[in-house]
Amino acid sequence: MTSSRLRQPFSEEHADTPPAAISLRRVVKRFGTLTAVDGLDLDVPEGIVLGLLGPNGAGKSTTMRMLTAQSRADSGHISILGHPIPQESKWARSLMGVVPQHDNLDEELTVEENLRVFTHLYRVPRRERAQCVEQALGLAHLKDRKDSFTGKLSGGMRRRLLIARGLVHRPRVVLLDEPTVGLDPQVRQELWGLISGLRDDGVTVLMSTHYIEEAERLSDEVALMAKGRVINRGTPAELITEFAGKLVEEYAVSLDKIASLEDMVHAAGFSTRRTGSALSVLRAEDLPDSLRDRLGAGTRRVSNLEDVFVALTGERVE
Numbered sequence: 001m002t003s004s005r006l007r008q009p010f011s012e013e014h015a016d017t018p019p020a021a022i023s024l025r026r027v028v029k030r031f032g033t034l035t036a037v038d039g040l041d042l043d044v045p046e047g048i049v050l051g052l053l054g055p056n057g058a059g060k061s062t063t064m065r066m067l068t069a070q071s072r073a074d075s076g077h078i079s080i081l082g083h084p085i086p087q088e089s090k091w092a093r094s095l096m097g098v099v100p101q102h103d104n105l106d107e108e109l110t111v112e113e114n115l116r117v118f119t120h121l122y123r124v125p126r127r128e129r130a131q132c133v134e135q136a137l138g139l140a141h142l143k144d145r146k147d148s149f150t151g152k153l154s155g156g157m158r159r160r161l162l163i164a165r166g167l168v169h170r171p172r173v174v175l176l177d178e179p180t181v182g183l184d185p186q187v188r189q190e191l192w193g194l195i196s197g198l199r200d201d202g203v204t205v206l207m208s209t210h211y212i213e214e215a216e217r218l219s220d221e222v223a224l225m226a227k228g229r230v231i232n233r234g235t236p237a238e239l240i241t242e243f244a245g246k247l248v249e250e251y252a253v254s255l256d257k258i259a260s261l262e263d264m265v266h267a268a269g270f271s272t273r274r275t276g277s278a279l280s281v282l283r284a285e286d287l288p289d290s291l292r293d294r295l296g297a298g299t300r301r302v303s304n305l306e307d308v309f310v311a312l313t314g315e316r317v318e
């Protein structure tokens with residue numbers, strides 16, 4: 001599919017106000033009595049990386065599955081590049097790359113064959129297939145492994161191939177579901193480079209993750225999801241400034257005193273988090289001297305997205 005054909009759906013019809021690349025409106029998904037996605041509203045404008053961050057069970061994977069039409073919403077509206085899902089999911093699928101959380105590569109095929117099969121599935125025109133495969137191999141740094149069987153690849157290579165497979169038809173929108181889950185830090189860094197490159201190429205990325213550092217490093221915007229809804233959204237810097245301030249002060253406290261200190265700090269209007277037996281006070285730059293004197297000596301550090309996550313979801317970080 002050529003890029004001019006790909007751009008057609010809205011660039012001509014709504015030149016001034018293009019629809020969001022991904023749009024979910026009042027989306028609900030229930031499993032029996034459990035409401036996994038609870039009136040979700042989420043727009044992803046074109047050309048950004050949006051990190052969907054949330055604790056286990058927040059509804060991230062369910063949201064991803066509805067976007068790929070693997071699962072059907074009970075109510076609400078979903079669209080990808082202006083195409084309603086599931087009604088036009090075939091069209092949407094040709095414009096969208098999907099990288100699943102679980103590796104489902106074909107073990108019997110080589111790296112190159114795994115990619116070529118998907119150029120057929122995505123209906124890439126015959127004359128463009130070889131070039132698309134070549135490009136995807138380059139992107140994933142797998143050119144020298146193109147004839148290797150998938151079973152012979154390392155975990156990091158497999159994950160790069162999985163991403164390359166989702167990109168082989170040069171989609172404008174990419175869904176990454178927990179792209180680096182279970183990978184060691186070095187491989188994770190490699191993939192972060194690959195994902196940043198997508199943004200540089202103008203691809204819209206929706207990435208679910210529960211790695212806060214991953215969301216903070218890669219995302220233009222983060223949507224914090226809990227209990228099936230987006231509870232806050234903004235650039236990492238905006239979220240940090242709004243919910244954690246500039247500085248956090250950490251106090252080493254004995255376990256028997258931590259609850260009473262927390263009460264004292266909360267009574268003064270400050271948020272806290274616990275890390276083991278340490279008590280961290282958010283927005284520490286505003287702590288009045290009277291409270292500071294009572295808390296004693298602490299260690300200051302710059303606030304981060306993890307502080308926001310803990311403050312807003314009440315979750316502990318793994």
Ligand SMILES: Nc1ncnc2c1ncn2[C@@H]1O[C@H](COP(=O)(O)OP(=O)(O)OP(=O)(O)O)[C@@H](O)[C@H]1O
Nearest residue numbers: 031034036054055056057058059060061062063210
């Ligand atoms: N097929 C299903 N049948 C029943 N319940 C489900 C099903 N899929 C998901 N759920 C439930 O829906 C809720 C949301 O799950 P989901 O997997 O979307 O969360 P998540 O944010 O992706 O979390 P995780 O990071 O653990 O995957 C959870 O309570 C989960 O147990």
